[in-house]
Amino acid sequence: MGLLARARPAELAALLGQAPALPDYTSLRGPETGLVMLRGRAGGGGAPFNLGEMTATRASVRDAEGRLGHATVAGRDDAHALAAARLDAALQDPARHDALKAAILEPLAESETQRRAGLARRAAATRVDFFALTTQR
Amino acid sequence: MAYVAVKGGERAIDAAHAWLAAERRGDTAVAELETAQIREQLGRAVDRVMAEGSLYDPGLAALAIKQAQGDLIEAGFLLRASRTTLPRFGASLPVETATMRLARRISAIFKDLPGGQVLGPTYDYTHRLLDFSLAANATQATAPEAEARDEAAPRVPDILGDEGLLEADGVSDAEPFDLTRAPLAYPAPREARLQGLARGDEGFLLGLGYSTQRGYGNSHPFVGELRVGEVDVEIVPPELGFAVCIGTVALTECQMVNQFAGSKTQPAQFTRGYGLAFGHAERRAMAMALVDRALRAQELGEARTAPAQDAEFVLSTCDNVEATGFVEHLKLPHYVDFQSELETIRRLRGIAGKNATSLSEATANLPEAAQ
Numbered sequence: 001m002g003l004l005a006r007a008r009p010a011e012l013a014a015l016l017g018q019a020p021a022l023p024d025y026t027s028l029r030g031p032e033t034g035l036v037m038l039r040g041r042a043g044g045g046g047a048p049f050n051l052g053e054m055t056a057t058r059a060s061v062r063d064a065e066g067r068l069g070h071a072t073v074a075g076r077d078d079a080h081a082l083a084a085a086r087l088d089a090a091l092q093d094p095a096r097h098d099a100l101k102a103a104i105l106e107p108l109a110e111s112e113t114q115r116r117a118g119l120a121r122r123a124a125a126t127r128v129d130f131f132a133l134t135t136q137r
Numbered sequence: 138m139a140y141v142a143v144k145g146g147e148r149a150i151d152a153a154h155a156w157l158a159a160e161r162r163g164d165t166a167v168a169e170l171e172t173a174q175i176r177e178q179l180g181r182a183v184d185r186v187m188a189e190g191s192l193y194d195p196g197l198a199a200l201a202i203k204q205a206q207g208d209l210i211e212a213g214f215l216l217r218a219s220r221t222t223l224p225r226f227g228a229s230l231p232v233e234t235a236t237m238r239l240a241r242r243i244s245a246i247f248k249d250l251p252g253g254q255v256l257g258p259t260y261d262y263t264h265r266l267l268d269f270s271l272a273a274n275a276t277q278a279t280a281p282e283a284e285a286r287d288e289a290a291p292r293v294p295d296i297l298g299d300e301g302l303l304e305a306d307g308v309s310d311a312e313p314f315d316l317t318r319a320p321l322a323y324p325a326p327r328e329a330r331l332q333g334l335a336r337g338d339e340g341f342l343l344g345l346g347y348s349t350q351r352g353y354g355n356s357h358p359f360v361g362e363l364r365v366g367e368v369d370v371e372i373v374p375p376e377l378g379f380a381v382c383i384g385t386v387a388l389t390e391c392q393m394v395n396q397f398a399g400s401k402t403q404p405a406q407f408t409r410g411y412g413l414a415f416g417h418a419e420r421r422a423m424a425m426a427l428v429d430r431a432l433r434a435q436e437l438g439e440a441r442t443a444p445a446q447d448a449e450f451v452l453s454t455c456d457n458v459e460a461t462g463f464v465e466h467l468k469l470p471h472y473v474d475f476q477s478e479l480e481t482i483r484r485l486r487g488i489a490g491k492n493a494t495s496l497s498e499a500t501a502n503l504p505e506a507a508q
Contacts, residue, residue, distance in 0.1 A: 002369070002382030035220060036372055036383065037228040038193060039313065040413045042327055044292055044390060046306030048231045048313045049328035051335050051413055053220055054193035056383055060376065070376050072226065074384025075194065116238055119367075120285035123240055126256040127283070130248060 004084040005073040007108045012083055019103035020096065022086045023063040031059040031078035031085075059085040067092050161206050175199035184387075184416025185209055189457055190216025191317075191336040193386050193415050210338070214458050230380060232368045234390045234413070235292050241365040241417075244293055246394060252290025257365055258417075293362035293392055294409065303361075303394065303407045323449045330432050330448055334425045335413060337455030343420060345445045345455075346427030354431045354443035361394035361409070365417050389414045393426035398437045408437060 004012065016022075035053040042049055058072040059081040069089025073081045087104065090096050162169065176183055176199040186198040190213040197216060205211035241257025244250050256262075258280075270276070297303040313328040321329055334342060349356040367387050371380045391412035399405030410430025412422035431445040444450055454460060 005381070005383045006369075006385055032224075034224040034226045035192075036226050036370070037315070038370060038386065039229050039231040040234070040331075040388075041231045041306065042331055043306035043409055043411045044234050044294065044392065044413075047309035047311060047328055049331040049335075050228070050313055050315050050317075051232075051332070052188065052191040052193060052415060053225070054229075054370065054386060055197065055223070056226060056372075058226060058374075070374060072372060072374055072381070072383045074370065074386070076196070117285065118282070119238055119240060121282035122280045123242075123255045123257060124285040125281040125283040126241075126258075127286075128254040128256065130254075 001071065001084070001088060003105055003108050003112065004071065004087055006112060007080075007084075008111075009075075009077045009080040011111060012080060012104070012108070015104045015107055016083055016087075020099050022090050023065055023093075025061040025063045025069075025086055025089065027059070027061055027082075028068070029058070029060040031057050031081040033057045033076045033078075036072075036074075057081040061085045061089055063089040065093065161204075170203060172196065172199040172203055175202050181417065182207070182209060184414070184418050185339055185421070186212045186216060187415045188418060188421060189213035189336060189338060190220070192216045192220045195416075210457050210461050214461065217458050227372055227374075229383075230371045230373065232370060232386075232388065234364065234368060234388065235295070237364055237366040237368050237388065237390070239290055239364055239366040242290055242362070243360070244362045245360040247293065247296070250290075250293065250296060252288055253286075255290075290364075292364075293394075297361070297394075297407070301404070301406065304398070304409060321452060323452075324435065325448050325452060327429075327433070327436075330452060331411065331413070331425075331429060333452040333455060334428055337425070337451075338457035338460070339418075339421045339424065341455050341457065341460075342424035342428055345431070345451060346424035348443065349427050349431045349445045354434070354445045355439065356427065356431060357396045358410070358427060358430065359394045360423065361392035363389070363391050363419060363422065365389045365419070387416050389416065389418045389422040391419070391422035391426040393423065393430055395430050408433070 033055060034057075036056045038051045038054050039048045040051045041047065054074060055076050056072050056074055057076055057078060057080065058070075059078075060071075061069045061082070063069065063086065067089040069085040069087070069092075071081050071084030071088055073084055087100065091100055091105075176195045179199075179202065180195075182202055183195050183198045186201055186209055187193050187195065189210070190198065190201065192198075194216075197219060198212065201212035201215040201219075202209065204215060239252075239255060239257075241259060242252065242255045244254065248254070294303055294306065298305055314326055314332070316329055316332050321333070325333070348354065350358070365387070367385045369382045369385055371382050373380050389412075393410040393412070395408045395410060397405040398408050408430065410426040410428070410433070412424070412426035412429065414421045414425065428445055428451060431443070432448050432451060434441045434446040439446075441447060
C-alpha cells in the first residue's frame with residue numbers, strides 16, 4: 001500500500017494502462033480529499049506534537065468479486081487514490097496477484113529505488129572530505 | 138466597538154477586484170506564470186507558505202503564491218482558509234526523522250560524525266553575487282553524483298546522548314494538544330509551543346531567535362545538527378487497524394545544543410532546543426529551535442527576563458495570519474468608532490478652554506470615553 005501511495009500518479013496511471021484489466025468496482029467511500037495532521041516528536045524522539053496538516057485523498061471500493069480495497073494517499077489526486085484502492089482489492093485475489101505485482105508493484109519499487117539512489121548519490125557528491133593543513137613554519 | 142453595516146461599495150469593490158486580477162496578470166506580452174513553475178522553481182517560497190499556512194501541499198501553496206502575487210503572508214492566509222474547507226481524516230504517527238532520507242546533514246559541533254557532513258543544495262558558501270546568467274533563462278544545471286556510502290547517519294542527540302552529556306528527549310505517547318481545536322492556555326505545554334512556533338512567521342521567529350543571541354535571554358547555542366530530507370508519513374486508518382504509509386514529505390530538522398542545566402541530584406548536561414519545518418527551511422528550523430529553547434526557561438530554572446522567554450507573548454503574536462488580520466482590519470471602516478472619539482476630544486477641549494484647567498483635570502471630570 002505504501003508503494004502505491006508513494007508512486008507518482010502519472011507513473012501509476014501509465015503502468016495501469018499496460019497491466020491486466022482490474023475488475024469492475026463499486027465505490028463505498030470517496031474518493032474524497034481531507035487533511036491528516038502530521039506529527040513530529042519534541043526533540044525528534046520525545047512527546048508527539050502537531051507539526052501541521054497535509055492534504056490526503058482516500059477511497060474505499062468493493063470489486064465485482066466482493067473484495068474490499070482501501071487507500072489513503074498524500075495529495076489531492078482522486079484518480080491516484082481510486083487506482084490504489086482498486087489495486088488493493090485486486091491484489092487480494094490470488095488469481096491476479098502475481099500478474100499485478102509484476103506489472104505494477106515491481107516497476108514502482110524499481111523506480112522508487114532509483115529515485116532514492118539518485119538522492120543518495122547527489123548527497124554523497126556534497127559530502128565533505130576533511131583534510132588537515134600542514135602547519136607552515 | 139461598533140460595526141455598522143453600510144451599503145454602496147459593491148460596484149467599487151467589483152471594479153477593484155477586476156483591476157487586481159489584471160494587475161496580477163501583468164503585461165500580457167509576458168508569458169503567464171504556471172503554478173507548476175512556482176512549485177518547481179520557487180521552492181523556498183512554497184515551503185514557507187506551507188509552513189505558515191500550516192498545510193503541506195506544494196501544489197496548493199504554488200497556487201496561493203500566484204493568487205497573492207507573491208505576497209507570502211497573503212498566500213499563507215489563503216492556505217489557512219483553504220484548510221478550513223476540508224475534513225480531517227486523523228493524525229499521522231509521529232514521523233521518524235532519524236530515518237530521514239537525507240539531502241543535507243551538517244553538524245557544527247562534531248567534524249567527523251558518523252554519516253559525515255553532507256552539504257546538500259545549500260546557499261552557504263555562495264558569494265551572494267547576482268548571477269546574470271539566470272536572467273538569460275539559459276540554466277543548464279545538473280547535480281553531480283558520487284557513489285553513496287552505505288553508512289548510517291545517526292541523530293546527534295543519539296550520539297551525544299549515549300554518554301548522558303545531552304538531555305534525553307523523554308518518552309511519551311500522550312495525545313498532543315492541538316491549538317487548531319482548543320484554545321491555548323498559558324503556560325502552554327511544550328507540544329503546544331512547538332505547534333505554534335512551527336506555523337509562526339519566519340521573520341518574527343528569526344528576530345526572536347536573534348534576540349536571544351543578542352543578550353535578551355541567556356543563550357549560547359550551537360547547531361548540534363541540521364538535517365534536510367524526506368520522511369515517510371504513516372497513518373492507522375480505522376478500517377485497517379494497522380499503520381500504512383500514505384506518502385512522503387520533505388522536512389528540515391534542527392537540533393540546537395545549549396549550555397548546561399544540572400542540579401544536586403543530576404550532573405550537568407547540555408540542554409536542547411528543537412526546530413522542525415515543512416520543506417527545506419533551515420532559517421525557520423534554526424530560529425524555531427532557538428525560541429523553543431528560550432521558552433523552556435521556566436522548566437530549566439532560569440530567570441525569565443526576555444521577550445523570547447515569554448510563551449504568552451511569543452505564541453500570541455507569532456502567527457502572521459492572526460497578526461495581519463488584526464493589523465489590517467484597521468483599514469476597514471471605523472467611522473462610528475472614530476466619530477465617538479471626535480466628540481470626546483471636542484468636549485475635552487471645550488471643557489479645558491472654559492475652565493482654563495489642565496487637560497488631565499478635565500479628563501477626570503468626563504465619563505469614560507469608551508462608555
